[in-house]
Amino acid sequence: MNTQNFTISYETFDGLEELSETDQMLCNKAKEALASSHSPYSKFKVGTAVLLADNQVVLGSNQENVAYPSGLCAERVALFTIGSNYPNAIIKSMAITAQTANFKIENPVTSCGACLQVMAEYEQRQKSPIDVLFYCIDGKIIKVRGVKSLLPFGFVEDRLGG
Structure with missing residues (x-):
């Protein structure tokens, strides 16, 4: 038996002002995307900008x-909008944020496993990492370089592709 360990590198920021202009813009666009959320049951809005x-x-x-x-x-x-409308596009980065009227979100909300798997496949298709920003409105931001660090055992099977 061998024991293996993963080390995940990520950056944390205390607010938007610490980010580059591009990352600030992307976080603000993710916040704008909250307006089109259809979440009448959970009341938990999530927005993404890619x-x-x-x-x-x-x-x-x-x-x-x-x-x-x-x-x-x-x-x-x-991501599926990109796949349908811009199938050859290269994704540089994405920002995800959330908001609810039910309570104050105090930490960045991260993606679910299904979303991470889809993100990982887009990353594999384009053969380059995708920067991911998890943005807590008026709070901290986590930045990760590449989805693989978030999903180290993501399902990948090259032989299924043809």
Whole structure:
């Protein structure tokens, strides 16, 4: 038996003013995306902004459905929009934020496993890492270089691709 360890490197910031102008813009766009959230059941809005290599920004927000499994997270809404409309686009970075009227969110909200798996596949397809910003409005920000560090055992099977 061998014991293995993972080390995850990430950066933390106390507020938007510590970020680059591009990262600030992306976090603000993620906050703007909250406006299109359809979350009447959870009242938990999530917004995502994805920056493409051509500097275009694609937004996504969570979309709930009364049949709960039929909803979709903000990250996948944005990524599947890119896959459908810009299939050859390269994703540079993305920002995710959340908001609810029910309580104050005090720490950055991170992506669920399903979203991480989709993010990892886009990263694998483009053969370059995606920077991910988890943005707590009026609070801390976590920045990760590459989805693989968040999902080290993500499902990858190259032989399925053809």
